[in-house]
Amino acid sequence: MKILVTGAAGLVGSHLARRLAGEHEVVALTHDQLDITDRAAVGRYVLREKPALIFNCAVLQVDDSEQQPTKAQAVNVDGPSFLAEAANQVGAEIVHFSTQYAFAGEPLHRPPFTFEDEPRPVNNYGRTKVAGEAAVRAACARSYIIRTSWVYGSGKNSFLCTVHDDLNAGRKVRAIDDIWSSTTYVDDLIDRVMAIHATGRHGIYHVVNQGVCTYHEFALEAGRLLGLTRVQTDALIEITHERDMKRVAPRPRYTPLRCLLSEQLGLPAMRDWRAALAAFVKDRPSSV
Ligand SMILES: NC(=O)c1ccc[n+]([C@@H]2O[C@H](COP(=O)([O-])OP(=O)(O)OC[C@H]3O[C@@H](n4cnc5c(N)ncnc54)[C@H](OP(=O)(O)O)[C@@H]3O)[C@@H](O)[C@H]2O)c1
Numbered sequence: 001m002k003i004l005v006t007g008a009a010g011l012v013g014s015h016l017a018r019r020l021a022g023e024h025e026v027v028a029l030t031h032d033q034l035d036i037t038d039r040a041a042v043g044r045y046v047l048r049e050k051p052a053l054i055f056n057c058a059v060l061q062v063d064d065s066e067q068q069p070t071k072a073q074a075v076n077v078d079g080p081s082f083l084a085e086a087a088n089q090v091g092a093e094i095v096h097f098s099t100q101y102a103f104a105g106e107p108l109h110r111p112p113f114t115f116e117d118e119p120r121p122v123n124n125y126g127r128t129k130v131a132g133e134a135a136v137r138a139a140c141a142r143s144y145i146i147r148t149s150w151v152y153g154s155g156k157n158s159f160l161c162t163v164h165d166d167l168n169a170g171r172k173v174r175a176i177d178d179i180w181s182s183t184t185y186v187d188d189l190i191d192r193v194m195a196i197h198a199t200g201r202h203g204i205y206h207v208v209n210q211g212v213c214t215y216h217e218f219a220l221e222a223g224r225l226l227g228l229t230r231v232q233t234d235a236l237i238e239i240t241h242e243r244d245m246k247r248v249a250p251r252p253r254y255t256p257l258r259c260l261l262s263e264q265l266g267l268p269a270m271r272d273w274r275a276a277l278a279a280f281v282k283d284r285p286s287s288v
Pocket of ligand 1: 006007008009010011012013030031032034035036037056057058059060061075079096097098099100129147148149150151152156
């Protein structure tokens, strides 16, 4: 199958492009190679390559989306719609990634959000991502919207991606303990997305590892998996609170996800977040 990946230098895009290249013909386009907000360029690329499947992994991140609303509209809404429009023209399918930030995250400890829950984003990233989902679906019926949450894997400088290495090297980390969500190991995300694609059932999916945690709980588990004692791990972790972070964009507080469509399709439950983190810690070449 010929597959086109946009945003191919990012966390999800780079892992997808690498993993799929073994089995498929992959055209991996970084931001430099294709700006998805350029409608004519998107049309030209898709018409020339005629992929069977497009993965849109390009995104403007959370705080940038708050500070630059025009750019957020372009990258998170208009670009995805141009890609979906072009996919539709060549008869391709499109996988578009979205986020748990579609939801307001209240009240705490409520049941996990499903696609039946009404999106109610609390920041401009969430608002544009929800609008992007709708734009993709309107332009291409053959679309899979994959909402995921707190994705981690090698190659990105983010808390979830690096906390294991930091603790292993004895470096102190700051971990937030008052927001909760599902976490997602990028390898598990890709496996599940390909399993979903194989079913041919278009729709909105929630793809995350089972369970819910805070960054602090994630760090504690990473320490345990590294063989550190609780006392050693506690000494390396400074607990912080989201409410004290004074970030540009507010974050929803409680956003675990559950995938009703995967359940309806009979796909097995994804492994628990602790098992996924164990696989990451084991697989990952340590940078120490
Ligand atoms: N990572 C998570 O925790 C998480 C959680 C929930 C949902 N998601 C979703 O998963 C998807 C992928 O996220 P990610 O974590 O892989 O993001 P990422 O690591 O920030 O990568 C995004 C990529 O998009 C590129 N990009 C930005 N603007 C672009 C444009 N106009 N045209 C083409 N490329 C552009 C960026 O390039 P530059 O850096 O050069 O601009 C970057 O390489 C997104 O839809 C996101 O909403 C991610």
